[in-house]
Amino acid sequence: MGFGNPSTSNNIFSINPPARGSFPLDHDGDCTQPMKVYLDCLKKNKNNNGACRELSKSYLKCRMNNGLMDNDNFDNLGFTGVKDADAKSGDNKAERLV
Numbered sequence: 001m002g003f004g005n006p007s008t009s010n011n012i013f014s015i016n017p018p019a020r021g022s023f024p025l026d027h028d029g030d031c032t033q034p035m036k037v038y039l040d041c042l043k044k045n046k047n048n049n050g051a052c053r054e055l056s057k058s059y060l061k062c063r064m065n066n067g068l069m070d071n072d073n074f075d076n077l078g079f080t081g082v083k084d085a086d087a088k089s090g091d092n093k094a095e096r097l098v
Helices: 032-044 049-065 085-089 093-097
Strands: none
Touching: 032 049, 049 085
C-alpha cells in the first residue's frame, strides 16, 4: 500500500512535443549580439515589441542559421511584411566581420 499517489498502473500520461520543435539554449553565444540589440530596443520602447519587430526577426533568423531552431517561413511566425533589420540598415554579417 503506497502513501501519497495512488497506483500509477491505471494512469497513462501522454507527453506531446512542442508544436514547433525544441528551442535549445544558445550555449556558444552564436546569437547573443542580435538578442542584446533586440532586448535594448524593447527597453528603449517600453516593451513595445512593434517597434522592434525587425530586430526580433533578425534574432530568429540567426537562431535558424545556427541550428538553434527549425527553419520556417517568417510568414508562419507572424512576420508578414516585416523587413530584415540587416536589409534596412544596409549592412550584413559579412560586412561587419571585415
